[in-house]
Amino acid sequence: MTTRTLAVLSAGLSVPSSTRLLADRLTTATVAALQARGEDATVEVVELRAHAHDLADALVTGFPNAALRTAIDTVVGADGLIAVTPVFSASYSGLFKTFFDVLEVGALTGKPALLGATAGSPRHSLVLEHAVRPLFSYLRALSVPTAVFAASDDWAGGGVDQSLSERIDRAAGELAGLVAGQPVTSRPADPFADPTTSFEDLLRGQ
Amino acid sequence: MQFGVFTVGDVTPDPTTGRAPTEAERIKAMIAIALKAEEVGLDVFAMGEHHNPPFVPSSPTTALGYIAARTSTLQLSTAVTLITTNDPVKIAEDYAMLQHVSDGRVDLTMGRGNTGPVYPWFGKDIRDGIPLAVENYQLLRRLWREDVVDWSGQFRTPLQGFTSTPRPLDGVPPFVWHGSIRSPQIAEQAAFYGDGFFHNHIFWPKEHTQRMVEYYRRRYAHYGHGDPDQAIVGLGGQVFIRKNSQDAVREFRPYFDNAPVYGHGPSLEDFSSQTPLTVGSPEQVIERTLGFRDYVGDYQRQLFLIDHAGLPLKTVLEQLDLLGEEVVPVLRREFAALKPAHVPEAPTHASLVAAAAGVPAVTGAQA
Numbered sequence: 001m002t003t004r005t006l007a008v009l010s011a012g013l014s015v016p017s018s019t020r021l022l023a024d025r026l027t028t029a030t031v032a033a034l035q036a037r038g039e040d041a042t043v044e045v046v047e048l049r050a051h052a053h054d055l056a057d058a059l060v061t062g063f064p065n066a067a068l069r070t071a072i073d074t075v076v077g078a079d080g081l082i083a084v085t086p087v088f089s090a091s092y093s094g095l096f097k098t099f100f101d102v103l104e105v106g107a108l109t110g111k112p113a114l115l116g117a118t119a120g121s122p123r124h125s126l127v128l129e130h131a132v133r134p135l136f137s138y139l140r141a142l143s144v145p146t147a148v149f150a151a152s153d154d155w156a157g158g159g160v161d162q163s164l165s166e167r168i169d170r171a172a173g174e175l176a177g178l179v180a181g182q183p184v185t186s187r188p189a190d191p192f193a194d195p196t197t198s199f200e201d202l203l204r205g206q
Numbered sequence: 207m208q209f210g211v212f213t214v215g216d217v218t219p220d221p222t223t224g225r226a227p228t229e230a231e232r233i234k235a236m237i238a239i240a241l242k243a244e245e246v247g248l249d250v251f252a253m254g255e256h257h258n259p260p261f262v263p264s265s266p267t268t269a270l271g272y273i274a275a276r277t278s279t280l281q282l283s284t285a286v287t288l289i290t291t292n293d294p295v296k297i298a299e300d301y302a303m304l305q306h307v308s309d310g311r312v313d314l315t316m317g318r319g320n321t322g323p324v325y326p327w328f329g330k331d332i333r334d335g336i337p338l339a340v341e342n343y344q345l346l347r348r349l350w351r352e353d354v355v356d357w358s359g360q361f362r363t364p365l366q367g368f369t370s371t372p373r374p375l376d377g378v379p380p381f382v383w384h385g386s387i388r389s390p391q392i393a394e395q396a397a398f399y400g401d402g403f404f405h406n407h408i409f410w411p412k413e414h415t416q417r418m419v420e421y422y423r424r425r426y427a428h429y430g431h432g433d434p435d436q437a438i439v440g441l442g443g444q445v446f447i448r449k450n451s452q453d454a455v456r457e458f459r460p461y462f463d464n465a466p467v468y469g470h471g472p473s474l475e476d477f478s479s480q481t482p483l484t485v486g487s488p489e490q491v492i493e494r495t496l497g498f499r500d501y502v503g504d505y506q507r508q509l510f511l512i513d514h515a516g517l518p519l520k521t522v523l524e525q526l527d528l529l530g531e532e533v534v535p536v537l538r539r540e541f542a543a544l545k546p547a548h549v550p551e552a553p554t555h556a557s558l559v560a561a562a563a564g565v566p567a568v569t570g571a572q573a
Contacts, residue, residue, distance in 0.1 A: 056471065
């Protein structure tokens with residue numbers, strides 16, 4: 001049985017946060033969908049709140065410190081990514097965006113990704129389509145067609161709205177399909193391997 | 207092993223007084239620092255090159271020529287010479303001239319420069335950084351080694367029957383280092399020619415330095431210049447020293463917190479653990495610096511950054527006293543005791559002349 005790794009990125013700030021709650025629901029559903037396909041999954045959660053200072057430092061210094069490096073390696077090395085942000089001022093939160101701002105160019109190319117967002121009002125639901133999805137398109141990640149938005153209405157009444165559950169399962173199934181259909185993720189090429197183009201060729205290529 | 211200081215020549219307000227030096231004061235301070243470096247027994251003074259405020263050293267050979275006239279043993283170097291935006295013809299001419307006026311006390315460190323707006327001011331594009339470094343440096347080498355050059359390339363007008371004057375002193379071009387924080391192509395370039403490789407070793411974690419130096423050493427051997435441990439490696443580093451460690455931390459903190467490049471980010475303590483920055487007593491600086499050898503191997507040149515972020519000249523001169531009296535003599539002794547005989551010293555004009563004449567160099571340096 002193949003074991004896949006799922007990285008779960010949550011940019012919620014409060015404890016408990018509805019963003020993490022949605023991330024956990026998406027994760028549980030994705031693990032189940034992978035199991036239904038005969039694959040195991042290891043889940044690694046990155047709470048960006050714990051890296052708020054690290055991210056600000058990385059913007060200033062140009063390099064991630066050891067704690068942030070570990071978080072980045074978790075996300076970049078995973079077979080699939082579940083990324084959930086709260087909606088702040090009609091878009092993803094600054095904390096969420098900063099994580100992607102400090103990644104190396106190309107770090108998420110081809111990465112299967114499930115996008116989620118939470119907000120206090122259902123009127124923000126298209127943030128996933130007009131802000132988050134274009135970000136992942138730029139990153140050349142493979143975003144699944146169903147992005148999952150949950151507003152306070154969806155959590156109302158103590159239970160979880162049936163239509164939210166359906167969206168979660170559909171999105172999880174799409175992510176599991178992409179993850180299971182891919183070879184196990186290998187690390188990006190080592191820039192310090194011996195070059196494939198010799199220096200003589202570089203000189204001749206002028 | 208060579209020890210020295212390098213300056214970027216920033217005009218930065220002193221955060222403890224709010225006052226910035228004038229350009230004239232900063233330029234004279236850089237010269238005073240160079241003269242003091244020789245006086246306290248250091249080997250090398252290297253100056254950056256910048257073409258935008260708040261930096262003053264746009265014309266390094268003018269300043270280095272003046273310093274050459276006021277010193278007698280100090281090796282004059284650059285940190286870095288912009289191989290991308292400078293015309294290689296002008297680099298060949300300027301530094302050959304400096305070689306003559308300084309009696310050979312000159313070497314250069316080539317770098318690309320990472321300030322995007324500078325490139326178009328000189329008719330270039332930062333996206334061509336690596337190809338510019340490759341083409342320009344190859345032309346520079348030919349201008350120093352061939353009396354008459356016919357050349358055409360991508361980035362400057364062709365040359366027909368061109369002779370760069372003056373010819374290099376004693377027919378031997380200055381030794382060249384190549385500096386890069388994270389581009390393996392530049393380490394490859396240094397290895398290909400058997401030139402030196404210099405890592406800034408200030409702003410980033412030591413793992414970056416380690417990977418670049420390992421790569422350079424491996425490729426140096428690949429190109430047949432010697433064993434990996436015979437490659438010529440230089441490191442930067444950043445220190446602030448007081449006899450008492452707490453005094454060093456207290457005094458340096460406002461300069462760190464407001465420093466260009468990394469200020470307003472991590473704490474002094476975090477940055478000290480994440481990067482080679484060492485703020486403390488002479489003993490702490492000695493111990494940390496000796497530790498560099500653990501991850502780059504035996505190396506040939508150690509330069510310290512001691513004069514940026516608005517530090518007043520008086521303080522910088524005190525740093526030089528501490529380096530010269532308490533730190534460098536111990537480092538010299540300790541590094542020398544650890545270095546195997548087959549590991550060369552950094553090339554000098556004398557060793558390069560001897561090598562060109564086929565005489566085994568006394569210092570063991572390689573051409």
